[in-house]
Amino acid sequence: MLNTTEVNPGLEGVVAADTRLSSVDGQHGELLIAGFPVETLAPKASFEETVYLLWHDTLPDIDRLAAFRHELQAARALPPATLELLHAAAMESIPPMDALRMAAGTLSLPAPGLVVSDAQATANAVVARFPTIIAAYWRLLHGDPLVDPDPQLDHAANFLYMLTGEIPHPERTRGLETYLNTVVDHGLNASTFTARVIIATGSDLVSAITGAIGALKGPLHGGAPGPALDMVFEIGEVASIDRVLRQKLATGERLMGFGHRVYRVRDPRADVLAVAAEHMYQAAGDMQLYTLAKAVEERAVALLAEHKPGRNLQTNVEFYTALLLHGLDLPTELFTPTFAISRVVGWIAHCFEQQALHRIIRPQSIYHGPRDRQWVPLTER
Amino acid sequence: MLNTTEVNPGLEGVVAADTRLSSVDGQHGELLIAGFPVETLAPKASFEETVYLLWHDTLPDIDRLAAFRHELQAARALPPATLELLHAAAMESIPPMDALRMAAGTLSLPAPGLVVSDAQATANAVVARFPTIIAAYWRLLHGDPLVDPDPQLDHAANFLYMLTGEIPHPERTRGLETYLNTVVDHGLNASTFTARVIIATGSDLVSAITGAIGALKGPLHGGAPGPALDMVFEIGEVASIDRVLRQKLATGERLMGFGHRVYRVRDPRADVLAVAAEHMYQAAGDMQLYTLAKAVEERAVALLAEHKPGRNLQTNVEFYTALLLHGLDLPTELFTPTFAISRVVGWIAHCFEQQALHRIIRPQSIYHGPRDRQWVPLTER
Numbered sequence: 161m162l163n164t165t166e167v168n169p170g171l172e173g174v175v176a177a178d179t180r181l182s183s184v185d186g187q188h189g190e191l192l193i194a195g196f197p198v199e200t201l202a203p204k205a206s207f208e209e210t211v212y213l214l215w216h217d218t219l220p221d222i223d224r225l226a227a228f229r230h231e232l233q234a235a236r237a238l239p240p241a242t243l244e245l246l247h248a249a250a251m252e253s254i255p256p257m258d259a260l261r262m263a264a265g266t267l268s269l270p271a272p273g274l275v276v277s278d279a280q281a282t283a284n285a286v287v288a289r290f291p292t293i294i295a296a297y298w299r300l301l302h303g304d305p306l307v308d309p310d311p312q313l314d315h316a317a318n319f320l321y322m323l324t325g326e327i328p329h330p331e332r333t334r335g336l337e338t339y340l341n342t343v344v345d346h347g348l349n350a351s352t353f354t355a356r357v358i359i360a361t362g363s364d365l366v367s368a369i370t371g372a373i374g375a376l377k378g379p380l381h382g383g384a385p386g387p388a389l390d391m392v393f394e395i396g397e398v399a400s401i402d403r404v405l406r407q408k409l410a411t412g413e414r415l416m417g418f419g420h421r422v423y424r425v426r427d428p429r430a431d432v433l434a435v436a437a438e439h440m441y442q443a444a445g446d447m448q449l450y451t452l453a454k455a456v457e458e459r460a461v462a463l464l465a466e467h468k469p470g471r472n473l474q475t476n477v478e479f480y481t482a483l484l485l486h487g488l489d490l491p492t493e494l495f496t497p498t499f500a501i502s503r504v505v506g507w508i509a510h511c512f513e514q515q516a517l518h519r520i521i522r523p524q525s526i527y528h529g530p531r532d533r534q535w536v537p538l539t540e541r
Numbered sequence: 542m543l544n545t546t547e548v549n550p551g552l553e554g555v556v557a558a559d560t561r562l563s564s565v566d567g568q569h570g571e572l573l574i575a576g577f578p579v580e581t582l583a584p585k586a587s588f589e590e591t592v593y594l595l596w597h598d599t600l601p602d603i604d605r606l607a608a609f610r611h612e613l614q615a616a617r618a619l620p621p622a623t624l625e626l627l628h629a630a631a632m633e634s635i636p637p638m639d640a641l642r643m644a645a646g647t648l649s650l651p652a653p654g655l656v657v658s659d660a661q662a663t664a665n666a667v668v669a670r671f672p673t674i675i676a677a678y679w680r681l682l683h684g685d686p687l688v689d690p691d692p693q694l695d696h697a698a699n700f701l702y703m704l705t706g707e708i709p710h711p712e713r714t715r716g717l718e719t720y721l722n723t724v725v726d727h728g729l730n731a732s733t734f735t736a737r738v739i740i741a742t743g744s745d746l747v748s749a750i751t752g753a754i755g756a757l758k759g760p761l762h763g764g765a766p767g768p769a770l771d772m773v774f775e776i777g778e779v780a781s782i783d784r785v786l787r788q789k790l791a792t793g794e795r796l797m798g799f800g801h802r803v804y805r806v807r808d809p810r811a812d813v814l815a816v817a818a819e820h821m822y823q824a825a826g827d828m829q830l831y832t833l834a835k836a837v838e839e840r841a842v843a844l845l846a847e848h849k850p851g852r853n854l855q856t857n858v859e860f861y862t863a864l865l866l867h868g869l870d871l872p873t874e875l876f877t878p879t880f881a882i883s884r885v886v887g888w889i890a891h892c893f894e895q896q897a898l899h900r901i902i903r904p905q906s907i908y909h910g911p912r913d914r915q916w917v918p919l920t921e922r
Contacts, residue, residue, distance in 0.1 A: 166556060167556045167557075167558070167559050168555065168556060168557065169557065169558060169559070169898055169900055169902070170900050170901060170902055170903060171552075171555065171557055171902050171903060171904035172903070172904075173905070174549065174552065174555055174904040174905065175547060175548045175549060175904065175905050175906065175907050176548075176549065176550065176552055176904035176905070176906065177548070177550060177904075177906040177907070178548050178550070178906070178907055178909055179906045179907070179908060179909070179910070180908070180909055180910030180911075181910070182908065183908030183910070183912075184908075192908065192910070192912060194910060194911075194914070195910050195911035195912060195913070195914035196914045196916065197913065200914075200915075200916050201916070204916055205916075209919075217910070219917065219919075219922055220922070221919075221922040222919060222920070222922070225919065239629075240629070241625070241626055241629030241630070244622070244625060244626075244629070245622055245625075245626055245647065248620075248621070248622030248625070248650060249622070249650065252650055252651060254649060254650065258649050258745075258747075258748075261646060261748060261751070262646045262647050262649070265642060265643045265646040265751060266626065266643050266646075268635060268639050268643070269629060269630065269633055269635065269643075270633060347905065347906050348903065348904055348905055348906040349903065350738060350741070350742050350901055350902065350903050351742075353738060353902070353903065353904060354735060354738050354739055354752060357731060357734060357735050357738060357756060358735055358752060358755045358756045358759070359759075360731070360759070360761070361731050361732075361756045361757075361758070361759025361760070361761045361762040362759035362760040362761040362762070363755050363756060363758045363759035363762075364639075364755075364758070366639075366755075367639075367642060367752075367754075367755025367756070367758055367759075368755060370642070370646060370751055370752065370755055371735060371739060371748075371751065371752030371753075371755050371756070372752075373748075374739045374744050374745075374747075374748025374749060374751060374752050375738060375739045375742050375744060375748070375752070376742075377742070377744045377745070377748055378739070378740075378741070378742025378743035378744035378748075378901075379742070379743040380741070380742045380743040380899075380900075380901045381742040381743075381744075381901070517550055518761075519550055519551050519761075520551060520731055520759075520761045520762070521550070521551055521552050521731065521734070522551060522552060522553070522729065522730065522731050522734065523552035523553075523555040523556065523557035523558075523729055523734060524554065524555065524556050524557070524728065524729055525556065525557065525558040525559070525560045525728050525729040526556050526558070526559055526560070527560060527561070527563065527564030527565075527573065528559050528560070528561055529560070529561030529562070529564070529573070529575060529576050529598075530561075530575075530576035531564075531573060531576060532576070532578065533575070533576035533577045533581075534581075535577065535581050535582070535585055536600065538590075538600075538602075538603060538606065539603070541600055541601070541602040541603070
């Protein structure tokens with residue numbers, strides 16, 4: 161037993177789980193996902209293959225993949241009460257992450273034509289329905305008619321289809337799948353840890369996932385790629401890069417998209433996403449934003465090295481995430497919900513690992529309040 | 542920094558928080574709540590006084606207490622979408638804890654006549670609405686018409702009123718208040734820790750509370766007083782106590798209601814609840830069950846000492862909780878939801894403490910999976 165008088169409020173350096181799901185090596189900039197370097201897996205696998213890999217620790221063969229695709233497609237429809245709740249949330253313009261959290265919490269309710277009989281079926285249903293929730297909510301928020309899921313489309317393509325009503329170009333689907341594969345798991349981040357703490361009490365998957373969404377929402381979580389591209393838009397043209405960056409550094413402003421609490425070298429996910437973004441912008445025939453972003457990145461890293469020597473501040477995953485998701489015409493408000501479409505798969509995989517331990521996660525607190533207070537009746541206070 | 546290669550999957554012995562809210566001393570059987578020994582505070586305070594004490598670290602004077610009572614009373618009504626969701630959940634006979642989790646998740650939505658403008662108002666609304674959710678859901682489950690909150694009644698009395706439609710006898714209200722005061726906080730249990738992990742990301746109170754309910758649901762959490770009285774009912778009469786207990790011990794059956802993972806002596810909450818239960822059964826004029834339970838307890842502790850020497854297995858809080866809540870005619874299915882009516886106050890107080898730190902809680906995982914797997918195209922698997 162460790163020394164119980166030393167408080168570690170961030171649990172920094174404490175190892176709370178053994179996992180086969182992902183390995184984050186911040187010193188060397190290496191990320192393994194179920195044994196694959198992220199740069200090997202992410203650009204090649206379909207998202208369904210990645211989900212299967214993470215949950216079963218092996219890539220599916222043709223028959224298993226077809227069966228799994230079918231299971232996910234069959235589970236996309238929402239329980240009617242979930243849709244009604246999204247309507248009510250849209251009337252109040254609740255932020256999308258709150259709407260996702262509320263709606264995910266209702267996934268214990270049965271959906272039409274689907275009996276959720278066991279933990280694996282629940283897991284499939286949760287993963288299958290996240291895109292449906294997010295696309296439906298976005299359309300409700302804007303008064304647009306809902307788009308039913310298309311059973312001919314796979315997970316990523318169907319999300320873009322439900323959002324826009326248009327079948328996406330294959331290069332866009334590939335871009336989104338590469339993104340989803342890249343961020344599917346990343347050690348014990350706060351939302352994953354939340355899911356593990358909840359499921360460790362013997363609670364259910366929907367409870368764990370709902371808690372994890374609540375944690376992911378928090379601005380300190382670090383999974384929020386919202387503002388990373390704002391600086392690129394602000395700079396606007398290659399000629400302004402140095403002037404704007406130097407001005408920001410001179411006034412002590414933080415450069416969004418650079419630096420990470422774990423990685424001391426370049427985040428290995430950045431290159432994977434950069435290549436995917438490049439292909440996508442090429443296919444769309446407009447490289448202007450991509451070229452500007454690359455130039456901003458190069459100068460930002462160089463200027464950071466000059467202004468903050470020894471800190472080794474590198475491009476983080478948020479920078480290229482924002483570039484890629486922007487290229488998919490996703491609004492900034494949907495960046496974190498789209499991240500959740502991927503990360504929910506990791507949360508569930510961690511829940512499966514944690515369930516096998518049959519053990520509660522329960523650290524201690526230390527009391528520093530008063531002792532032996534005396535009761536004073538109300539009339540004498 | 543601690544040794545990062547040693548995995549501590551239960552975080553046992555790790556101190557994750559400094560708190561002024563409660564002190565649990567399992568070796569000496571002492572529980573302090575905001576500086577008061579539980580046996581001093583619980584039988585005397587109204588529940589509103591306990592809530593105020595936990596949140597503000599001082600007992601309220603007459604004016605402050607009146608104002609706080611009014612704030613809670615004014616916040617009891619549910620958002621319409623929350624009620625609709627409870628209707629849908631009742632149609633599917635979802636268990637009450639799942640219904641509470643779903644409904645609590647929707648409390649980000651505005652309720653009629655109440656603008657939730659800040660964290661304190663949200664906290665009030667969450668606490669005020671838990672009894673409304675639980676009473677409404679129970680009546681919906683049984684096809685009974687809903688009972689509106691009564692603004693003349695305080696928190697505990699109003700809960701019993703909304704459940705039954707009858708204004709409770711003062712001794713019953715006192716019994717429930719003593720119970721709610723007794724279990725309002727208890728160190729870093731798993732649900733409280735969940736709330737802290739979520740709020741530590743910078744997320745909101747409703748997200749934290751919803752995650753905590755998900756953790757409380759789990760059978761390993763230990764806050765579930767459901768089956769503790771079953772053994773007393775099974776025994777049925779004083780003459781059968783020894784025969785039934787000896788039979789259970791001989792077959793290795795666990796005696797529900799005895800033993801606790803923290804307390805090595807008698808749980809200090811047991812006596813507080815025993816006295817409250819005694820008063821309540823006396824007022825109702827039927828001491829039969831109370832007398833039987835006391836006799837069962839006495840023999841169970843003695844026989845456990847004989848059969849499991851050195852383990853020091855004592856009566857835990859669940860035993861007298863069950864006796865007290867049963868005396869209030871609460872069905873077993875509502876024991877854990879009623880626990881949540883109290884503990885949500887502790888969760889919120891811990892959230893306030895955690896928010897002041899502005900610091901994420903993020904332990905690490907260690908990877909033990911394969912490395913450098915090679916990609917095999919689908920057709921070659």
